Amino acid sequence: MNIYESWGFKSNPFETLPLPANRKGSSLMVGRSQAARKIVKGLVSSNKYVTVEGLNGVGKTSVINVSVFDAASEQIKNGSGPLFIPCRKVFQLSSQKSADEFKFEVLTEIGQTLIESKNTLPIPKGYSKSPTNPALNRWLNSIDQRAAGFSSPIGGLNFGSSSTNTDGFSKSGLEKAVRDWLMLLFPSPNEGGVVCIIDNLELLQTSKAAREQIESLRDEVLSLPGVRWVLCGALGIIQGVASSPRMAGYLQKPIKISDLDSRSASEIFEKRIQYFRTSNDAELPLKQSEFVRLFSLLRGNLRAVLSECDTYCMHVSDMQDDGISITENTFDDWLDQQIEDAFSTSQEYLGKRALQIFETACEKESFSPSEFADFGYDKMQALRPQILALETAGLLVSTQDEADKRRRTVEVVPKGWKVKEYIDRLKRDAQKK
Template sequence: MNFYSGWGFRESPFQVSALAATDEGSRLFVGRLDSRQKLEMRLASGDRIVTIEGVNGVGKTSLVNVVAYLAYKKHVDGRGGPLLIPCVKAFQLDADKEKSELVAEVYQEVAQSLIHYAEGLRAGKLADGIKPDGALAKWLNSPLISSRTGSVSLGLPTMGGGGVGIGVGGSFNTTEGFRGSGIQKLIKDTLGVIFAEAGSGGVVCVLDNLELLQTSDAVRKQVEVLRDELLTVPGFRWVLCGAPGIVHGVVSSPRLQGMLYDPLEIAGIELKSLEDVLSSRLSVFGQSQAYLPIGTMDFVSLCDILKGNLRAVLGMADDYCLWVAESGERPVTDIDKSNLFKQWLDDEIEKYFKSAESEVTQTAWGVFDKAVTKDGGFSPSSFAEFGFKNLQALRPYVKDLERAGLLVSTTDEIDKRRKTVSVTPKGWLVSEARIRSQK
């Protein structure tokens, strides 16, 4: 039995996957009011591509999913705004993937999204008194969606405005079936019909984890190639997400001039929202008597050490709970919980520090200690602040620290002054160890 169910939870409260575009995802989402408003405004206005930058695990994908979902709910509940439909899957650029494969995958998932959400509405979720018009009516009446029997077929809009079902059979469910076929064109045409008016919305699609391609130059080239086939097609609302620095090089590409918004920069979650992260997970996943061996204060102090990086915080909280479950301990009072957590955290921090210590030289430690004072990351071109004569002199130490897993960097070839180097969660733990050892 999963130990969390023994503690009164229906699922692990510390799952590290991105929050979904669902009611549950929105209940779990806390804080970030400013970013939510900015993202919603960008998605709602016109057709420019939205971009988001932030370190791994900070909450970029969750932000897009939840904002898109809430905007969708707002529209279908008759509270205004454009019709934004979250895509059921996020996409990634992959150096080895053929362009046609990605395009086929996108069209397939977009079709699934149009069908999935329409089925949800047909199952009675359209609020009383809402008479669909505009994009909503065009979507629900679109020949793409005919669910008389609950099954879905694809329909081709005809000159007369009616729909002709086409026999797509199993091919509809495979990427292969979408590649080079007329289905892609059908979906594209359907999107064009539903979202004919500028600003009427679209399916919110995410190109995620752009940093996997390493340099902003590599990302820019791929994005340029996808420009006409995917990124500027009416009915898509694209969001590009990546680590700091990686999106900026794409935004400044001449071939994409003016097509992208400047990146929304997402930092660690604000301190005042941290308590809500734990309480929302307790209320969504736990029964009334659910037990956790970690209290709010310690959860918040862990968030503080990890600078609000929620993936790292949730992962560590989960590690701690597993450790407690395996050790057979069951602290009950706040003080016992706190003592046990502190003992575990001390050991973890020590472990991370010991493993880094053997890999990092004295000079590199100097660079690291400076790097942690730069909260939002730093640019390699700020070498003088690190006491180096030029960028080349600083770089090997940054590389050493990257190898030790304490820093992470991307390359923005266009603007070398961009803050492309940041401290990793492991780095923040090691920094905590160094601070403690100096006390």
């Protein structure tokens, strides 16, 4: 049996997936009203892509998902203003994916989103209800049908000529079907559109790679009518994309998502307990105050906090299975062990100089290699190998921006924060002596 079920919960309250664009996501969301307002304002007021940035795991994807869902719910309730429909899938670029493959994926997911949203789609002028698209539905959702292609104009929408070859259809028929449907539903940008997110741009590692990919999609995919784009990334990558002359005028100013405060962290824990518990006496082996301690230790990286909570719960369950009793100290002992393990596996990288650099990095939380002077160097090239070594030790993560060296592209990762805690404890102990 799932450990959480055995403790009286529906499922794992510490799942680390972004909050989804649905009622569940909306009920688990804490804080972020300001960022949500900015995202919706960006979608409503401008055709340029909305951009969102923040440190790893801080809650970027969640705030986009939930703010679009909440805006759509508002619109459906009040019936006024543009309607934004969250695309059912969040997209990611990769150097292995061609522009054509990406386009196919986008068209497919938008088609599926429209099919799934049939009860909430806008009703175009001259229609008594929003047109459905059975042929596209059949093509997307039935393998047999896909092999055969389709050609009939249905529901007032003209599907282009189709080929019996799937690939031929994918390039012509699918695109035309989806475009026509989108144009019918959202004849002008003021009516809203399907909101698509391109997430985790930092996974492309360099600003150059991200820029090139976005540029290659600009005219074909990112310009689809009735689709609004949100680009999201960590480590200065959005700024890297924005600096391309070919993207000038296409991107809005980044909306920055910063750490939540510890009161919000408490509330996150509370809401999850309420949402996932199946009875009022259901209890987790982790206290709210312990959740907040992890939140402060990991500097607001919620993804890391939730993941640690899950690891701890597994640990407790293992202890229970082994007949070891759980005491007031169980959490502290476990955390001490985590911190010690993090230090012992990076100790060999932490010579005197590296340690100083690491501590300066922690003070900054995120930084650019161009801040070399703060690290006691007189040129950037001297700092780079040190950053690389700390990355190898798993304490920092970085992307590169060839064009703008001032960009904050390096940040401390969760293991780094544990090591920092270990070092701080050593210092405190030394002072006491």
